[in-house]
Amino acid sequence: MTEVKVPTLGESITEATLGEWLKKPGEPVKADEPIASLETDKVSVEVPSPVAGVMGQQLFAVGDTVNVDAVIATIEAGDGAAAAPAPTPAAAPAPAPAASPAPAPSGDAGPAALSPSVRRAVLEHGVDPSSIQGTGRDGRITKDDVVAAASAKPTAPASAPAPAAAPAPASTGGDRAEERVRMTRVRQTIAKRLKDAQNTAALLTTFNDVDMTAVIEARTKYKDLFEKKHGVRLGFMGFFVKAACQALKDIPSVNARIDGEEIVYHDYADISVAVSAPQGLVVPVIRDADQMSVAQVEKTIGDFGKRAKDGSLKMDEMKGGTFTISNGGVFGSLMSTPIINPPQSAVLGLHRIEDRPVVRDGQVVVRPMMYLALSYDHRLIDGREAVTFLVALKNAIEDPTRLLIDL
Known part of the structure; x- marks a missing residue:
């Protein structure tokens, strides 16, 4: 077993936010292949695997704050052919890890396969992520991909039955949804600097x-x-x-x-x-x-x-x-x-x-x-x-x- 630690992030930067898991437990991992992305005050940083093997435990959840040199995951020996063992309690905070490094349109389409900013864009624009060809690193879907897909999406015909299927919110007024999303570290820094x-x-x-x-x-x-x-x-x-x-x-x-x-x-x-x-x-x-x-x-x-x-x-x-x-x-x-x-x-x-x-x-x-x-x-x-x-x-x-x- 090999521990994966948060790398040095730059001068005066001591912590980051876990933005996305790029590998699922049990998936094969190559040496130097990115397994997670971190959000710092300035940019996103990918964490590479120090060795080849199988993705093991994920010790933090997306959105958690991690310090430099903290152990965030383990890489197990093997080639990933066998099913991954059930995660230990230490790995429990990580809800539904992200997609594999190459999320082609036919791959995972659920929210867990996308980064938080991309999930928000998918919800806002009402597009199907499984139909989007990602242009990010390793084929991952970016927010710009979602916006482009939404712009290209044909307007629904007037006879579409879906809008008429849910009249309840208009009559009761009690089903107005809200979503609370933690500000990314980049957005927090932008807000602070501009106000300063x-x-x-x-x-x-x-x-x-x-x-x-x-x-x-x-x-x-x-x-x-x-x-x-x-x-x-x-x-x-x-x-x-x-x-x-x-x-x-x-x-x-x-x-x-x-x-x-x-x-x-x-x-x-x-x-x-x-x-x-x-x-x-x-x-x-x-x-x-x-x-x-x-x-x-x-x-x-x-x-x-x-x-x-x-x-x-x-x-x-x-x-x-x-x-x-x-x-x-x-x-x-x-x-x-x-x-x-x-x-x-x-x-x-x-x-x-x-x-x-x-x-x-x-x-x-x-x-x-x-x-x-x-x-x-x-x-x-x-x-x-x-x-x-x-x-x-x-x-x-x-x-x-x-x-x-x-x-």
């Missing part, structure tokens, strides 16, 4: 808009050649990251932070980019983005997005950052007031592109426009500096040649 930011910083947001015509034309003209040469699609984020880096050089206070009674200025730009993940929004960091090409930025963001979905982002990739860009436009947001990511002092919010009438050379024309929002800590950044930063970024996007000649 509101309580500590003097938050203010300034707005501008940008004509996306030039960037859209450049993207349309070069996207095929770009993808053929660099192996990645040419998106808008590459332009905005490079434009932000250039504006940060001109307005260094936007790239600075407050440390006690001192201001720390950075002569580099580590850009945090908000990426959607099954457990919530995560913010990995593009290191030395000011030294990268547009292609390198796009490759880095694409890699972050892929690994955020399968839960393989590393904690070191979430640390640091001198400035944040959050693109709410991918979800349809028209305008927002983003909250800074402490200890940073500013965050840029991007929004959806829509055709709007604007005046050009005395004529009303229709152009693809986007609202920009810069939230900043007014203790460090003056309004003049915030507006100047947004104008510099706007000018660079509306005339991308400025990015080439550093104007």
Whole structure:
């Protein structure tokens, strides 16, 4: 018998939440194969098996808090061919362990086969998990898979008998269901950090808009050649990251932070980019983005997005950052007031592109426009500096040649 312990989770992190069992008792396990996932303050971490054998006892239940170096399971000798022995009382807290590492659509479809966030999404959208092809690690179903399946689900015909079968709740009013779900460690940390930011910083947001015509034309003209040469699609984020880096050089206070009674200025730009993940929004960091090409930025963001979905982002990739860009436009947001990511002092919010009438050379024309929002800590950044930063970024996007000649 071999004990499986919680691995070291990173600097200053001493505990995590057991998010999901990836193996059932009695199933064969390969050496280094993930058997469980843990949720830390920043990302999900998979716990690998130290040896090959058979999954034995599971000593904690999903949702339990586990400390670093705690024994959470055992691996027994064997190949898994025989039925697993009944779990001992120590393993009793683990209710219905998760699915095997490759939950194909025809595999386990019950709630126990899914992580808590995915189960909630299944209930909210009313989809059948057995019909969903998972895109997560080892084929596991993610929250994004559920949302995509719900979007593709055909609307039920008006004659469907199911809705008419349960009139009782409408007449009695006593069958209104509620569900209490413990906040994940990631969500708890997000809530605490954002509230701390509101309580500590003097938050203010300034707005501008940008004509996306030039960037859209450049993207349309070069996207095929770009993808053929660099192996990645040419998106808008590459332009905005490079434009932000250039504006940060001109307005260094936007790239600075407050440390006690001192201001720390950075002569580099580590850009945090908000990426959607099954457990919530995560913010990995593009290191030395000011030294990268547009292609390198796009490759880095694409890699972050892929690994955020399968839960393989590393904690070191979430640390640091001198400035944040959050693109709410991918979800349809028209305008927002983003909250800074402490200890940073500013965050840029991007929004959806829509055709709007604007005046050009005395004529009303229709152009693809986007609202920009810069939230900043007014203790460090003056309004003049915030507006100047947004104008510099706007000018660079509306005339991308400025990015080439550093104007």
